[in-house]
Amino acid sequence: MWNMDGTDRSPVFGALAIQAVVFVGLYLLRPLVEEATGHAVPLLWVMLAQGVIAGIVSRGFRFSLPWVVGQVIAPPLLLFALALDLPTWVFPVILLLLVLVFWNVAGNRVPLYLTNRATSEAISKLLPRGKAVHFVDLGSGLGGTLRYLAKAAPESRFTGLETAPLPFALSWLLGKLSGAKNLDFRFRDIFKEDLGQYDVVYCFLSPVPMARLYDKARAEMKPGSLFISNSFAVPDQKPHRVVTVKDGRRTKLLIWKM
Ligand SMILES: C[S@@+](CC[C@H](N)C(=O)[O-])C[C@H]1O[C@@H](n2cnc3c(N)ncnc32)[C@H](O)[C@@H]1O
Known part of the structure; x- marks a missing residue:
């Protein structure tokens, strides 16, 4: 569905949708697991599980390998960035810079890499x-x-x-x-x-x-x-x-x- 054959929609929205659905699933599941085991599930584990499940689902939807890798590492990376306790303005600025550089990824799926x-x-x-x-x-x-x-x-x-x-x-x-x-x-x-x-x-x-x-x-x-x-x-x-x-x-x- 989101493979790289050029005939379909941008993978960005599909990738975000998968992360959102997995997030909601884990959010609902976490208290049940905690109740069943009697132990609190650390957020890091949840984020690692989020990445792995999102990666597997993305592969199932035939995302290309770089997208699958991105799906796996994005949740723990986000947690790591939050743990750094950076000022809140840093996140929108980073996002804005990424959008300005990788402008053509969402639309026609051409990233920036350079001729050597x-x-x-x-x-x-x-x-x-x-x-x-x-x-x-x-x-x-x-x-x-x-x-x-x-x-x-x-x-x-x-x-x-x-x-x-x-x-x-x-x-x-x-x-x-x-x-x-x-x-x-x-x-x-x-x-x-x-x-x-x-x-x-x-x-x-x-x-x-x-x-x-x-x-x-x-x-x-x-x-x-x-x-x-x-x-x-x-x-x-x-x-x-x-x-x-x-x-x-x-x-x-x-x-x-x-
Ligand atoms: C892989 S980079 C190559 C950059 C450069 N040609 C080089 O070889 O070093 C591809 C570039 O094409 C740009 N690009 C993609 N689609 C475009 C379009 N429809 N119109 C103009 N630029 C586009 C991207 O923003 C990106 O900077």
């Missing part, structure tokens, strides 16, 4: 030598890939599209501070951009949007332009070329020529 330096180098080698191109990073995160490429290929133009507020603001600021004149960041949804203006389209997203994005790229991109996906395949569409990066995770760049 070895992969940025491999991408720079894919750019046509001595020819100026317009390159776009769809979901540009903190903009590190584009800052690297803008320096490596000063004759070309580099554009980043991002809608998570905090990464966008940081990438914009770091881009300005870098002084690169061939670099710009736009606060824009990747699905609202005309991809026909770019020679190279790069993305590092998740399995969820790939089929829809590829269809869009096919419809809009110019003949001869490149569509490069870091790690995530397009269902039923074999790439024309795969470059394996010599980094720790053996990153694969999947390349289609339009």
